[in-house]
Structures are given as C-alpha cells and as structure tokens.
Amino acid sequence: MRQAKAILAGTIFTPTERIDDGVILIQGHRIHKVGRKSEVKVPSGVQVVDNRDRVVVPGFIDMHIHGAAGHDLMEGTAEAVSAVANYLARHGTTSFLATTATASIDRTLHAAQKLGEFIRASHRSHGAGDKIAGAQPVGIHLEGPFINVKKRGAHPASQVRKPSIPLLEKFLSAAGGSVRVLTLAPELDGALAVLEFARSKGLRVGIGHSNATYEEAERSIAAGATHAAHIYNAMRPFLHRDPGIIGAVLTDNRVSAELICDGIHVDRSAIQLLVLSKGIDRLLLVTDSLSGAGMPDGNYRLGNFTVHVAGGVCRTVEGNLAGSTVTLDAAVRNLVSFTGLSYEQCLPAATLNPARILGLEKQKGVIAPGADADLAVLDRSFYVTQTYVRGRPAL
Ligand SMILES: [Zn+2]
Incomplete structure (x- = not known):
C-alpha cells in the first residue's frame, strides 16, 4: 500500500x-x-x-475563528493563514472556517478574495504539498456586516450595514464559492430575504449579534437559519416574559447553538441549561479566538480594530468582551468539567456536529472509511x- x-x-x-x-x-x-x-x-x-x-479522536472543527498566534485571518496573507493553521494543529484542530469581522466593504472583499484562494488551493492539494501546513481552511464564515448595532459586541458600529442581497452577492463572488456560513441579525429590515438568498446559495445561516424577540427569531428559524452564533453572547437577554432569541434557540430543536466554552463568556450554569435543553447533538463548540490567542498579554488586532488581552480575557477599549483565547481541545475539557458528562459524550460538539452543520460529515469530524485522515491523538x-x-x- x-x-x-x-x-x-x-x-x-x-x-x-x-x-x-x-x-x-x-x-x-x-x-x-x-x-x-x-x-x-x-x-x-x-x-x-x-x-x-x-x-x-477526529480532529476538531472550529467554525468560528478570527485569528490566533499574532495574526488576524482578515490579513488574507499566506503568513497569517499559516500562523493560525499551525497554532490550531498544535491544539488538535484540523479544519476551520476563516471568520471575518465587520469591516469596510473593500476590506471584506479583499479578505474574501484572498481567503477563498487559499481555501480552494488547499482543497485541490488533498493535503499533498500543501502551501499551508497545519489545519485546513475549509471555508469562510462572514460574521457581519448585517448585525444589530445594539448587540455589535466588538464589531465597529461605523461598518455595520443593513442586510443587502447585492452586497452579499459581491462578497460571495469575491470569495469564489468559498463562503459556507453567514451570521446575521434576523430582526433587521431585509434580513429574512438575505437569509433565504444565502440558503439558496448553499450557505448555512447563523443568527447572532441580535436583539431579536422570540417571534423574530422563530421566523428566521422557519426561514432556514441553521444555528445561533455564540449563544448568550451579543444577544437580547433571556427574560421569563420576554425570552427573545435565546428562548427560541434553547427550545427550537431545528437549530444548533455555537458556544464559547472558556469559562469567561458564559457561566457554567447557563452552559448546563443549554446542554439540558438542546442536548450535546445540537451544540457546536467554537473558539471565536482572535490574534491574541497563544500570545502574551497586550494589544492585538481583531479585523480592523484593537483589543486588549489580559490574563487570557480579550476586551475592546469600551470594555466589551471581544472573542476569546480558548482552543477547542481546552473547550471540550471545560465542557466535561462544567457538565459532568464524559469526554466521549462531549466530543461530538467539536467534531461530528460542526461537520454536519457544514455538510462535511462524510469527510470531516468522523473516523470512518473514506473520511479524511484528520486525527487528534490525546x-x-x-x-x-x-x-x-x-x-x-x-x-
Ligand atoms: Zn461575534
């Protein structure tokens, strides 16, 4: 052989x-x-x-990551993608979606074009003679610019835009078919039309950075939203007479939920509630990590702006939480310790579940004949x- x-x-x-x-x-x-x-x-x-x-175990899949190891993926250079890909591989992650942050249209188009080129080259190479060593970039996740300015988190208010099919078409064509996920706020004017258009192009649509009511979120789920971006973070809060988007995501089993499981972004009791209501099968561990991950404390870039990292916690100048420095190997261990479930029970949240959401479950996130030999040894x-x-x- x-x-x-x-x-x-x-x-x-x-x-x-x-x-x-x-x-x-x-x-x-x-x-x-x-x-x-x-x-x-x-x-x-x-x-x-x-x-x-x-x-x-199968190599982990991170469907929401902005950067690591001193680089932001929106730099769109081989150096940046390689630095992130190598860092991820050291932590058992073998596939990732290069995630954009809300930025100017030109900057987003540039990132989409460059990242699309790396993704297609990596796909064609079948791992042999990869220009980029380490984890494989398998697609682009556009986070923004169609988000709610009230729940923008670390994304800059000046670049947030109204949902627009022509603008999304521009991003998709710049990326040359490599965009797999769009995250948007479903309550915005025109959001449902953009959501349906994105679904018609084969994208998975996450709802997030959103102030949606329960009804608004439910309408987007009925229209084909597949998951929620980093549940609980940058969302209208859950109140018992106004359960909002969180209430919809927790109770509607048509959607999955991304979770930043670093012990900082979400309290462990809220994680327990999430697992009780959705089960592990509809949980997607993501890092949402940024360039400061794997680096000493200091100032780093997220897209086009600066965040401060201290003790592994990233904040904007206004003090908003801004992405994380967690890795998926640690996120699975955290999930085990926060829920009391076994490692084997928690593992699909970083492997098979994201593969299924992305339609990659024949190639990624599983150890099975015919699948890519993406493995983490622990x-x-x-x-x-x-x-x-x-x-x-x-x-
Ligand atoms: Zn976000």
Whole structure:
C-alpha cells in the first residue's frame, strides 16, 4: 500500500462509537479502515505508529475563528493563514472556517478574495504539498456586516450595514464559492430575504449579534437559519416574559447553538441549561479566538480594530468582551468539567456536529472509511500529543 500508515490506539472515539485496542489504517490522505486490532489486518510494509497508551479522536472543527498566534485571518496573507493553521494543529484542530469581522466593504472583499484562494488551493492539494501546513481552511464564515448595532459586541458600529442581497452577492463572488456560513441579525429590515438568498446559495445561516424577540427569531428559524452564533453572547437577554432569541434557540430543536466554552463568556450554569435543553447533538463548540490567542498579554488586532488581552480575557477599549483565547481541545475539557458528562459524550460538539452543520460529515469530524485522515491523538488527560491533517503528522 502506497503512503500507508497504521495507527494503533488504546482507545478510539469515532465519535459515535468507542473502540478499545483499535487500529486506523490510512491510505494517502484518507482513512481506509478502522476497527479493533483483532479484526483489522495491518498489511506488511505499512508504517506502524504506536499510540496504544493514547486516545485517538477526529480532529476538531472550529467554525468560528478570527485569528490566533499574532495574526488576524482578515490579513488574507499566506503568513497569517499559516500562523493560525499551525497554532490550531498544535491544539488538535484540523479544519476551520476563516471568520471575518465587520469591516469596510473593500476590506471584506479583499479578505474574501484572498481567503477563498487559499481555501480552494488547499482543497485541490488533498493535503499533498500543501502551501499551508497545519489545519485546513475549509471555508469562510462572514460574521457581519448585517448585525444589530445594539448587540455589535466588538464589531465597529461605523461598518455595520443593513442586510443587502447585492452586497452579499459581491462578497460571495469575491470569495469564489468559498463562503459556507453567514451570521446575521434576523430582526433587521431585509434580513429574512438575505437569509433565504444565502440558503439558496448553499450557505448555512447563523443568527447572532441580535436583539431579536422570540417571534423574530422563530421566523428566521422557519426561514432556514441553521444555528445561533455564540449563544448568550451579543444577544437580547433571556427574560421569563420576554425570552427573545435565546428562548427560541434553547427550545427550537431545528437549530444548533455555537458556544464559547472558556469559562469567561458564559457561566457554567447557563452552559448546563443549554446542554439540558438542546442536548450535546445540537451544540457546536467554537473558539471565536482572535490574534491574541497563544500570545502574551497586550494589544492585538481583531479585523480592523484593537483589543486588549489580559490574563487570557480579550476586551475592546469600551470594555466589551471581544472573542476569546480558548482552543477547542481546552473547550471540550471545560465542557466535561462544567457538565459532568464524559469526554466521549462531549466530543461530538467539536467534531461530528460542526461537520454536519457544514455538510462535511462524510469527510470531516468522523473516523470512518473514506473520511479524511484528520486525527487528534490525546494523552489520558485529553491533552493533544499529535495531530494528523489529511494523513500527515502536523506536529
Ligand atoms: Zn461575534
């Protein structure tokens, strides 16, 4: 077998199944077979990697990340994308959506065009001779500019815009088909038409940075919104006689919810309520991380503006929380400790669930024959010791 590898694992979480004393056969950039060692024959001459004291899980998928390691993805350069991709791989993340922040139209068009080029080149290369090492950028997430200025969080008020199909069309064409997710505030004039247009182009639509009432949010879910961006953060608060967008997302099982599980953005009791109402199956762990992630305290860029990072907490000059410095490996461990659920139960929130939302569940977020060989190898405390991106060791 050409370019073949056999990874022996103490335990594999696929994540729908637990396989003890398992083996994963990799051929080229894909998984060929997975099963118990007693059932999967390892052909002779294949490189064997011994992880019998480790746990192997699908590489994590981060569908909402602005930057890390001193770089913002809107820089749109190979240097910025590589820095983020390498940082992510060190933390077990193998796929990500390069996420824009609300910025001027020109800057957003430039970022969409450049990021689209990297994404298509990475897709074509099948991992071989990647210009960008580390995690694979699998699409663009446009966060803004169609958000509610009252719930803008760290996004600059001056660049927030009314929902517009012609403007969205411009962004989509600049990105050359690489946009996968649009986050918008569904209560704005024209938002539902933009939502329906985005869905007709195959995008997933997140509702967020929003002051929507329960009814407004429900209308957007009926129109095809797939998930909520970082639930609880930058949203109309939940009140028992005015449950708002949070009430709609918590109770409507047609939508999933992104969660920043860093112990700072959302209190653990609110996380417990989220898991009780939506179940793990409709939970999407995201980092929303920015350029200050993995860096010392100081001032960093988010899109086109400055945020201050102190003790891992990012804030704008006005004091609003602005993205995080968490990584997905830590977010899964946090979810385990906040909910009391097992690692195996929490794992789909960073693997299979985002893959399903993005329509990538045949290739990503699963350890199954035919899927990309995207793997995170963990020690018994669930810290990353090695990452494989499409069959290639990234560390
Ligand atoms: Zn946001």
